[in-house]
Amino acid sequence: xxxxxxxxxxxxxxxxxxxxxxxxxxxxxxxxxxxxxxxxxxxxxxxxxxxxxxxxxxxxxxxxxxxxxxxxxxxxxxxxxxxxxxxxxxxxxxxxxxxxxxxxxxxxxxxxxxxxxxxxxxxxxxxxxxxxxxxxxxxxxxxxxxxxxxxxxxxxxxxxxxxxxxxxxxxxxxxxxxxxxxxxxxxxxxxxxxxxxxxxxxxxxxxxxxxxxxxxxxxxxxxxxxxxxxxxxxxxxxxxxxxx
Numbered sequence: 001x002x003x004x005x006x007x008x009x010x011x012x013x014x015x016x017x018x019x020x021x022x023x024x025x026x027x028x029x030x031x032x033x034x035x036x037x038x039x040x041x042x043x044x045x046x047x048x049x050x051x052x053x054x055x056x057x058x059x060x061x062x063x064x065x066x067x068x069x070x071x072x073x074x075x076x077x078x079x080x081x082x083x084x085x086x087x088x089x090x091x092x093x094x095x096x097x098x099x100x101x102x103x104x105x106x107x108x109x110x111x112x113x114x115x116x117x118x119x120x121x122x123x124x125x126x127x128x129x130x131x132x133x134x135x136x137x138x139x140x141x142x143x144x145x146x147x148x149x150x151x152x153x154x155x156x157x158x159x160x161x162x163x164x165x166x167x168x169x170x171x172x173x174x175x176x177x178x179x180x181x182x183x184x185x186x187x188x189x190x191x192x193x194x195x196x197x198x199x200x201x202x203x204x205x206x207x208x209x210x211x212x213x214x215x216x217x218x219x220x221x222x223x224x225x226x227x228x229x230x231x232x233x234x235x236x237x238x239x240x241x242x243x244x
Contacts (some may be wrong), residue, residue: 004233008201010236011037012040013065014069014070015074016070017070017073018131018166019162023146026040026219027221031225033233035238036232041059045157049079053080056105057087067092068092070220071096071218073096074095074096075166076173080115081179082172091179092184092232094186097194099173101166102195113167117234121159124148124151126144129147132147132219134190135218137216143219173202176205179207181210183200184211186215188217189214189215189216191220199212200230
């Protein structure tokens with residue numbers, strides 16, 4: 001499955017994950033052909049999920065466009081598919097499957113939120129940063145530093161807002177299926193936050209292609225940038241190319 005863009009410029013809008021910014025995509029860009037241009041999107045700070053999605057929609061292009069969403073950004077992309085499918089030309093989900101949070105994860109996030117509101121935010125613990133990576137990358141100081149620096153740059157206000165607004169999520173499988181655009185789902189084999197069963201469900205949809213890569217956890221854009229760029233190049237109908 002690939003889209004027919006050939007040599008035309010493909011403008012792609014990239015939605016980051018929780019406590020992530022444009023640094024998330026820095027390793028991918030050198031592997032992309034020159035006619036794929038990634039645009040960083042900053043997630044707005046809002047009170048609840050619907051307000052967050054509406055605010056995000058308001059700052060995105062009015063015309064149908066190509067989107068990539070990583071983690072929380074991927075979930076928000078499925079919300080856009082639910083509310084405004086006309087905005088999508090194509091969609092790429094990275095490290096997200098458009099579902100509700102597992103109850104255990106929801107409880108853990110609620111506890112973290114309560115602690116931060118009481119004691120203040122001290123940044124992502126190094127143990128948590130390592131858990132987001134595959135075993136092969138958990139000792140990579142460069143990746144841990146990038147995760148920590150993105151987290152520090154966004155700070156407590158973003159942490160509280162992002163967790164509060166996205167604790168209660170909907171299952172958007174039907175929205176993905178009914179959106180009438182092509183979806184590419186990319187996941188790391190060691191991503192502990194993704195359900196293999198849900199990946200199977202997605203792969204059974206006629207408009208969804210699922211690819212899983214080894215030696216990657218949740219932070220796929222940082223862990224496997226070359227592989228990710230090759231999948232994007234093929235999806236957008238361009239030839240992969242290393243510009244470095």
